[in-house]
Amino acid sequence: MNLSVIGISYKTAPVDFREQFALPGEHAKRLLRAIHDDNVFEEALVLDTCNRTEIYLVAQEPQDELPYLLRLFSMLKNTPADVDPSCFYRHEGLQAVRHLYTVAASLDSQIVGEDQISAQVKNAYRQALEAGTSKLFLNKLLHRTMFTGKRVRTETGLNRGAASVAQAAVELASRVFTSLKGKGVMLVGAGKTAELAAKNLIDCGVDNIIVANRTIERAQQVAASLLQTAATDDEPDETLCHVPPHCATSLDSNRGSLTVKAVGLADIPSHIATVDLVISSTSATDLVLRKDQLARPLRHLSKPLLLVDIAVPRDTDPALNSIGNVFVYNIDDLNNLVEENISRRQDEIPKARAIVDSEVARFAEWIDSLQVRSTLKLLQQHFDEMRLAEIEKYHHQFSEADIEQLDVFTRSFCKKLLHNPMAFLNSISKDASTGERMAVVDIVRRMFDPTTSESTHAESSKT
Numbered sequence: 001m002n003l004s005v006i007g008i009s010y011k012t013a014p015v016d017f018r019e020q021f022a023l024p025g026e027h028a029k030r031l032l033r034a035i036h037d038d039n040v041f042e043e044a045l046v047l048d049t050c051n052r053t054e055i056y057l058v059a060q061e062p063q064d065e066l067p068y069l070l071r072l073f074s075m076l077k078n079t080p081a082d083v084d085p086s087c088f089y090r091h092e093g094l095q096a097v098r099h100l101y102t103v104a105a106s107l108d109s110q111i112v113g114e115d116q117i118s119a120q121v122k123n124a125y126r127q128a129l130e131a132g133t134s135k136l137f138l139n140k141l142l143h144r145t146m147f148t149g150k151r152v153r154t155e156t157g158l159n160r161g162a163a164s165v166a167q168a169a170v171e172l173a174s175r176v177f178t179s180l181k182g183k184g185v186m187l188v189g190a191g192k193t194a195e196l197a198a199k200n201l202i203d204c205g206v207d208n209i210i211v212a213n214r215t216i217e218r219a220q221q222v223a224a225s226l227l228q229t230a231a232t233d234d235e236p237d238e239t240l241c242h243v244p245p246h247c248a249t250s251l252d253s254n255r256g257s258l259t260v261k262a263v264g265l266a267d268i269p270s271h272i273a274t275v276d277l278v279i280s281s282t283s284a285t286d287l288v289l290r291k292d293q294l295a296r297p298l299r300h301l302s303k304p305l306l307l308v309d310i311a312v313p314r315d316t317d318p319a320l321n322s323i324g325n326v327f328v329y330n331i332d333d334l335n336n337l338v339e340e341n342i343s344r345r346q347d348e349i350p351k352a353r354a355i356v357d358s359e360v361a362r363f364a365e366w367i368d369s370l371q372v373r374s375t376l377k378l379l380q381q382h383f384d385e386m387r388l389a390e391i392e393k394y395h396h397q398f399s400e401a402d403i404e405q406l407d408v409f410t411r412s413f414c415k416k417l418l419h420n421p422m423a424f425l426n427s428i429s430k431d432a433s434t435g436e437r438m439a440v441v442d443i444v445r446r447m448f449d450p451t452t453s454e455s456t457h458a459e460s461s462k463t
Helices: 014-021 026-038 065-077 092-102 116-131 134-157 164-178 192-203 216-234 265-274 291-298 318-321 333-371 372-397 400-431 434-447 448-463
Strands: 001-008 045-050 051-058 091-092 184-188 207-214 250-254 254-266 279-282 305-309 327-330
Touching: 001 014, 001 065, 001 092, 001 327, 026 045, 026 065, 026 116, 045 116, 045 134, 051 092, 065 092, 065 250, 091 092, 091 400, 092 116, 092 134, 092 333, 134 333, 164 192, 164 279, 164 305, 164 333, 184 192, 184 265, 192 207, 192 216, 192 279, 207 216, 207 265, 216 254, 250 265, 254 265, 265 291, 291 318, 327 400, 372 400, 372 434
Parallel strands: 184 207, 184 279, 207 254, 279 305, 305 327
Antiparallel strands: 001 051, 001 091, 045 051, 250 254
C-alpha cells in the first residue's frame, strides 16, 4: 500500500498563504480530473476546509508527490512555482490513515469537536467518486473514516456544548427558553457570525427570523442565504434554485414554514417586540440598541425577551436590563460558557484518541489481509481443512493402509486444484495495479474465509 497525504493547514501556514492553495468547489473537481487524466496515481481525494487543504493519493509505487501537485496548482490556480515546502506536511501509510481519522474525528480542528468536518469529509468523498478517483482502497478508507467519526461523536462528549460565540448564543437561548421551536429571532448585523448563529437557530426549530442591518442589501443577501440553506438541508440531493434577494421572504420546508425578513436598523423599534430573541453582532462603534429608543415599544412586553450581544464594542445598552421581561447578556457571559465547554471537551480527547487508535489497528488488519502471500496461505489452509474433514468423515470405510493412500491422493488432488488460482494470484502480485490486486484478493478472501465475509457484512450494516 502506497497511501500518502500532502497537506497545508492552520498549523503550518498563515491564512494568506493557505488561500493560494484552497480548493473550493470546482477547483477541487478540476484537480481531481487532472490527477485522473495524468494516470500517475491510481486514486485521489481532496479534502478542503476553511483551515486546511489536503490531497490523499494512492500509487502502486512510491512517488514524489509535492512537486507534482505544485505543478498542477500552478497550472490550475496560477500559484507560485517556488513555494516554501516547509509549509506542507506529508504522511504515508498508516500515519496517513491515522491523520485522516483524527481530522474526521475533529481532533485536529481549531475548535476541537466542531461538527462541520463530518459533512466536509462526506463531500470530499462524493467529489472523488464523481471524478472516478476513489476506488477500492479509498472507498474502504472513507467508509471507515466516517464510521470512526461517528463513533467519536456518539461514544464521547467531544462535540457537546458550544465552542464558538455564535453557537454559545444559541445554547444560551436554548437554556433560557427550554425549546427554540417556533420562536422568533432578530439578527442585528449581517456578518458571518450572525449568519452562523441563524443557521444553528433554524436547526433548533426557529421559524421566524428578522435580519436588521445598516445596508438593506446585505440584510437581503443573508435572508436569501438562510432560505437556501434550509432548502438544501431539506432536499440534499436536489439542485438548489437561486432565490433572488428581493424574493427571500419565506419557505415551506419539511421542518415547517420558515419566514425570513430583511429590514434596516431604523426599523428595529417597530419589530423588536414581536420576537423572543435578539442576537446583535454589528461592527458599530456606538450602541445600536439603546434604551431611549426601545423603552416605549418594550414597555408592555408580556413575554421574556432575550438580548444577546456578541459585538465588541457592545451594541446593546446595559440599561435595557431594567425593563421588565428583558434580559441582556454580553460576550463575556458567552465566553465563560465557551470556556466551560472547551474544558469539558478537553477531558474527552483521550477517549476519542483511543477510538482512533482502535480503528487504525482494524484498518491495518484489513490491509494485511489483502497481501497476496497471506491469501495464498489462506487458500492452502482452507483446502487442507476440507480435505482432512472429509477423510475424518469417511475414515471408518477404509483400512489404515487405504487411509494413508487416501491422504497422499487428496494432498495431490488439492495441490492440482490450487495450481491455477495460486499461479494467478502470484501473477497479479507482479503485474496488476494496487487497486486490481486488492480487488482480486478481497474477492478471494470473501469466497474462502467466512470471517472476512461476516465482518464485511457487519461493517456495511453499521456504516
